[in-house]
Amino acid sequence: MKELTKLSKIVSSVTGYAYASAKDLKLYCKEELFLKNLEEGAYKNDADAAADLYNSGPDDVRYKMLKHRVKNRLYGNLNFVDPDKSGLNDVRKKELECNNLLYQANVLRLQYEFGLVTSVANKALVIARELDFTDLEVNALELLNLSYSELGSSKKFLTVQKELRHALERFIKEREAVSIFQHVTVQLRKSIKTRKEFLPELPEIIRQLEDLWLSSGTFSAFDAYYKTFIWYHELEGNFKEIISITVNSLKLVDNNKVNSHRFDLMYNNYILVYAHLRAKDFSNGLQYAEKNLSLYNTSSLNWFAYMENYFLLAVHAKQYELGNILLQQVFDNFSFSSVPTTARERWMLYLSYFRLIYPQATLTGNEAKNPYLLSLPEYSKDKLGFNVAILTLQYIYLLEKGDSEALLYRIESLKKYISTHLKDVFSLRSKLFLKLLILAFTEGYDAEQSRRKGENLYRRLIATPAPGDAYAEIEIVPYEHLWDLILQILTRKENGIDTRLK
Incomplete structure (x- = not known):
């Protein structure tokens, strides 16, 4: 059924x-x-x-x-x-059209209508070459090779035979590249343990893929190299390398070294903006984010995903007025309700954090229902990547409220979370930051004492780079900025100033 x-x-x-x-x-x-x-x-x-x-x-x-x-x-x-009614993008429509033509040519071949075969196969060949479908190019050339042979067209046969030989050489290398990439995909989609064990093999694999692309010149070989390169450096946290390949790829497309019809500009620019965020190159990242925003349909899921990186760039660059505008655009978008639940929850988390750092932010009615996500558990597998963010948000809320009893319970939760979930090297930034929160408690929420005794932890935090994407907790607001904010809250409370958000 x-x-x-x-x-x-x-x-x-x-x-x-x-x-x-x-x-x-x-x-x-x-x-x-x-x-x-x-x-x-x-x-x-x-x-x-x-x-x-x-x-x-x-x-x-x-x-x-x-x-x-x-x-x-x-x-x-x-x-x-x-x-035209398939709902596919233009490239896939062309691929479908090319396959249909090859099917028709094969039907005619079975009827020994080789004159008609050449006419249809040549149409397929034009499409295959325009879109760099190497496999379909080989199929079309094989049909032409057979047809000119049967028709006794010696000159055309020799020309096509030479083209077919060259296409086959390129196709063999392309297939090897695609096969390697498929192997990489299988390995990297296994457990984190398997992924870690496989990572040391990737530099040599990337070198092989680059050689196969350069020697074949096909789009699929380039795509295998390009995606593997990005995947590896993302996992390793080498975001400057990702910026380099995404920028260079745009130049390759402009210079016709990579097929412009097949190259996914939206994906490339999404990764480009994301890499600038993770590399802390906020100024250039914001320029790219603004420049390429028009590529994305505002009703599409891709637009919302792109806006996440754009918004986070604005927050990390402390351009809060821009962040406020971007948040409002997202929550005012009529398609927001159709975004997957996990993505909507992320946006609510972003909004809650934004209220902390920019109290004059434009708010929405939905946010007021659970402004600090207090109903969420202290740790949840479905919130992986945001558990520290949620714990921190709850801590700051209770700190502002002055709820000592609840804070004591939260401190114990932080200690338990550190000992249970932050054991690896890639968790060091989160571990250092949560230790600063605990220190503020042990120092009786004394701003000056917390600043002085937390100086060593704070300097280590600044010196510790963010880990690769596969393992990192998401810093919606940089931990350094949050520690400064917490010290400000403590200072205001000592001076008798109400720190609670209105």
């Missing part, structure tokens, strides 16, 4: 085929009714479908035969995909 349901939706979306309307269903055969209900998700299982269509069980031979006919029909309809 799952296979049929999935197929029915795919065929409907990529062929533009419309099933009968509900009021006309009775005029159509059971196949049509079955397909319509499958697409609408009317059946949870075979028992539901058999009961509806035949008033019987799923073992009814009539129902089994119907399923067989419908499955064959759906798979058959995949041969009639309309690129």
Whole structure:
């Protein structure tokens, strides 16, 4: 049932085929009714479908035969995909068009219509070369090679044979690069332990991939090298290297060294902005973020993802007025409600932090329901990457409120979190920062004593670089800025100034 349901939706979306309307269903055969209900998700299982269509069980031979006919029909309809109605991007539409032409050429080949084969195969070849589909280029050249041979066109045959030999050499290297990248993908998507063990192998793999790209010149070989390079340096925290390859890639596209149709500008610019954030190059990062924002449709998930990095750049650069504008754009976006729950929770966390550092921030009604995320647990696997951020936010809220009893409990939670979850080298910044929070408590929340006795920890924090993306807790506001903020809160409290946010 799952296979049929999935197929029915795919065929409907990529062929533009419309099933009968509900009021006309009775005029159509059971196949049509079955397909319509499958697409609408009317059946949870075979028992539901058999009961509806035949008033019987799923073992009814009539129902089994119907399923067989419908499955064959759906798979058959995949041969009639309309690129313009497929919902694919322009590159994938072209790929689909090229494959359709090659299919047509092969049908004509089986009919020995080699004159027609050459006409259709040449059309496919133009598309394959324009988009750098090396595999499809080889297929088209093989059809042309065969056809000119059968037609006795010696001069054309020799020309195409030479082109085919060159294309095959490039394709073999491309396939090797793609195969290596697929191996890398499998290894890096395993456990963190496996990932760590595999990382030392990546520099040599990257060198191999670069050689395969330079010798083949194909887009797919470049893409394998480019993505592996970014992945490795992201895991290792070498964000300046990522800035270098993303900037250089744009130059390669401009100089026609990399296929401009295939190169994903949105992904490249997202990574470019993110790398500037992690490399603490805020000024250049903000320039790129503003420059490339127009690439993203404001109703798309990509826009919201891009805006996260843009907003964090503004916060880390202490450009709070810009951060306020960006936050307002996000929360005013009519598509915000369609963003995945985890992403919406991140934005609520960003907003809560932003209120701390920029009290005059424009607020939304939703934020007031749980401004400091006090209902969240102290540690949660589904909040990985933000647990320290949540703990810190709760700590600051209780500090402002002056709730000594709750703060004592929170300090114990911080100590437990450090001993349980911050044992590795890559957690050092988070560990140092949480120790500063504990120190403030042990010093009786005395601002001057906390500053003086925390100086060593603070200097170590400044000297400790952020770890690679695979392991890092997200610093929504840099820990150094938060420590300064906490000392300010302590000073104001000592002077009898109400520190609570209004």
